[in-house]
Amino acid sequence: MDASILLKMVADVAPERVAVGPARSGLTYAGLLSRAEALAGGLSGLGVDHVALVDVNSALVPQLFYGASLAGLPFVPLNYRLADDALRAALARIAPAVVVVGEEQRDRCAGIDGVTALTASQLPAGGLERVGPGDVSALLFTSGTSGEPKAAVLRPAHLTSYVLSTVDLLSAGADEALLVSVPPYHIAGISSLLTSVFAGRRILLLPSFDPAAWVELAHAEAVTHAMVVPTMLGRILDVLEAEGRTLPALRHLSYGGGRMPLPVVERALRLLPHVDLVNAYGLTETSSTIAVLGPQEHREALASGDPAVRARLGSVGRPLPSVELQIRDENGRTLPAGEPGEIHVRGGQVSGEYLTHTATDAEGWFPTRDRGWLDAAGYLFLDGRADDVIVRGGENLSPGEIEDALLAHPAVADAIVFGAPDVEWGEVPVAAVVLRLPAEEAELRDFVRARLRSAKTPARVLVRDALPHTDTGKPLRRVLRAELLASLS
Amino acid sequence: MSMKPGIRLWSKVSSVSVVVVRPAAGEVTLTCGGVPMIEHEPQNAAATAEGEGPLLGKRYTDEDSGLQVMCTRGGAGELAADGRPLQMMNPRPLPASD
Numbered sequence: 001m002d003a004s005i006l007l008k009m010v011a012d013v014a015p016e017r018v019a020v021g022p023a024r025s026g027l028t029y030a031g032l033l034s035r036a037e038a039l040a041g042g043l044s045g046l047g048v049d050h051v052a053l054v055d056v057n058s059a060l061v062p063q064l065f066y067g068a069s070l071a072g073l074p075f076v077p078l079n080y081r082l083a084d085d086a087l088r089a090a091l092a093r094i095a096p097a098v099v100v101v102g103e104e105q106r107d108r109c110a111g112i113d114g115v116t117a118l119t120a121s122q123l124p125a126g127g128l129e130r131v132g133p134g135d136v137s138a139l140l141f142t143s144g145t146s147g148e149p150k151a152a153v154l155r156p157a158h159l160t161s162y163v164l165s166t167v168d169l170l171s172a173g174a175d176e177a178l179l180v181s182v183p184p185y186h187i188a189g190i191s192s193l194l195t196s197v198f199a200g201r202r203i204l205l206l207p208s209f210d211p212a213a214w215v216e217l218a219h220a221e222a223v224t225h226a227m228v229v230p231t232m233l234g235r236i237l238d239v240l241e242a243e244g245r246t247l248p249a250l251r252h253l254s255y256g257g258g259r260m261p262l263p264v265v266e267r268a269l270r271l272l273p274h275v276d277l278v279n280a281y282g283l284t285e286t287s288s289t290i291a292v293l294g295p296q297e298h299r300e301a302l303a304s305g306d307p308a309v310r311a312r313l314g315s316v317g318r319p320l321p322s323v324e325l326q327i328r329d330e331n332g333r334t335l336p337a338g339e340p341g342e343i344h345v346r347g348g349q350v351s352g353e354y355l356t357h358t359a360t361d362a363e364g365w366f367p368t369r370d371r372g373w374l375d376a377a378g379y380l381f382l383d384g385r386a387d388d389v390i391v392r393g394g395e396n397l398s399p400g401e402i403e404d405a406l407l408a409h410p411a412v413a414d415a416i417v418f419g420a421p422d423v424e425w426g427e428v429p430v431a432a433v434v435l436r437l438p439a440e441e442a443e444l445r446d447f448v449r450a451r452l453r454s455a456k457t458p459a460r461v462l463v464r465d466a467l468p469h470t471d472t473g474k475p476l477r478r479v480l481r482a483e484l485l486a487s488l489s
Numbered sequence: 490m491s492m493k494p495g496i497r498l499w500s501k502v503s504s505v506s507v508v509v510v511r512p513a514a515g516e517v518t519l520t521c522g523g524v525p526m527i528e529h530e531p532q533n534a535a536a537t538a539e540g541e542g543p544l545l546g547k548r549y550t551d552e553d554s555g556l557q558v559m560c561t562r563g564g565a566g567e568l569a570a571d572g573r574p575l576q577m578m579n580p581r582p583l584p585a586s587d
Binding site for chain 2: 012
């Protein structure tokens with residue numbers, strides 16, 4: 001079974017409920033299904049293998065996703081912020097394909113062999129003949145923080161397994177509305193669509209993230225649910241604080257997709273005391289969430305005098321009941337609580353398959369390349385990407401810890417730490433920072449040394465005007481490392 | 490009886506319809522109210538099934554064969570695989586995370 005069957009069930013039971021858009025004028029579940037069926041008919045007549053999208057979010061995205069699903073074709077949302085050559089190379093790879101483009105993206109996607117670029121209004125409609133699920137539901141390019149982006153293959157069973165094991169049919173109240181502000185090519189863009197549709201929760205799509213627009217839409221549409229990545233949350237809180245707004249309708253805010261600084265969580269709890277906070281951890285390759293820290297766990301951690309319970313505010317919670325999770329060392333040995341290693345997961349929603357290869361082992365375990373550890377109660381703490389670990393004289397250093405120390409300095413607005421080759425130590429930590437106040441390199445190094453210790457003190461601190469991040473806020477350490485190496489050679 | 494994932498089956502004796510989520514490991518006969526389910530929607534399903542049937546949106550499983558189905562239309566008549574009553578899978582609701 002594939003995702004379109006889930007939509008059909010909801011359309012069957014609650015056809016008049018609004019699925020996408022404003023409460024008064026949005027598209028109903030019956031409407032969404034009929035639009036998707038018309039699109040599927042047109043798409044299946046094009047003789048293509050993939051349905052790509054290069055555009056910002058809009059009400060077209062759900063229609064196109066389910067349309068592709070009904071036509072048995074993989075949906076391939078691509079990052080419209082990619083440089084022209086990378087975007088064209090990705091499109092060439094999935095030919096024969098149709099790519100649905102926004103007006104501004106049209107020329108960039110034209111003239112590629114086997115790829116037809118069409119705007120939304122040019123999409124053909126037709127009667128649907130082909131029935132039955134395709135082999136692949138979606139191809140999603142990973143964010144590529146620790147290497148070139150890889151095309152993750154998500155099959156119908158992965159996505160439906162995720163939905164069925166985490167959501168009950170039509171479990172959302174009639175007033176519930178979710179504000180989606182991640183881009184359509186992010187796994188949370190896909191998973192939020194699937195889970196919201198099955199739960200019967202109305203979706204509002206922000207074309208692209210802007211904190212003021214987010215607050216405005218949340219207010220105007222009485223948004224009750226939202227999912228944000230860490231950088232978005234900080235900027236939303238800035239707007240709420242500056243404008244003195246509290247978003248009374250909002251009751252559920254989930255965050256994930258990167259390392260969330262503890263001060264931001266505490267600020268959110270303070271500025272939005274009526275809101276349930278959920279921290280979610282997941283990967284593109286795992287069809288989204290594999291661990292959650294729920295609202296009650298947030299409150300208990302914040303109120304607790306027990307340091308171990310209090311520390312859980314910095315965790316990503318416990319694995320989903322439908323997912324198995326282990327921490328392993330570099331020899332594949334399963335580690336006990338408290339010991340950091342690489343996170344491995346297994347479950348119906350876990351794909352671990354790419355266009356080029358499969359990363360799961362014979363028993364179905366997927367090595368995430370994320371480092372982490374479990375506490376005695378089973379709470380998962382993240383410790384950065386395995387590829388980002390800096391090995392200094394045989395000792396493993398986590399860049400995140402050093403970044404946190406630098407960010408505690410009042411002059412530091414942003415910091416990324418990465419490993420650089422060193423004759424004596426093999427590798428040493430180097431920091432790149434953006435300053436909001438003047439500060440000397442020696443002062444920043446002393447500041448870190450006083451908080452951590454000398455092995456964790458950056459060998460150099462480079463001052464930059466801006467630091468490279470993915471557009472969902474993940475640090476691009478490999479870019480800084482490559483720049484430094486180029487400057488040395 | 491074809492048991493590919495995604496195949497929809499209909500009851501001949503009530504309004505019940507299910508979708509196969511996971512096929513059985515071997516050949517099994519899925520029944521509703523004791524009558525084998527069919528692969529096409531009946532023109533006029535009899536309303537002769539008695540007893541509590543599956544609930545809309547819930548998943549049911551047969552541990553022996555591994556068969557798992559989801560109810561897409563509720564109604565009367567217990568589901569069974571080769572005579573073994575299917576068990577409702579207990580949902581474990583999680584906070585919305587995406």
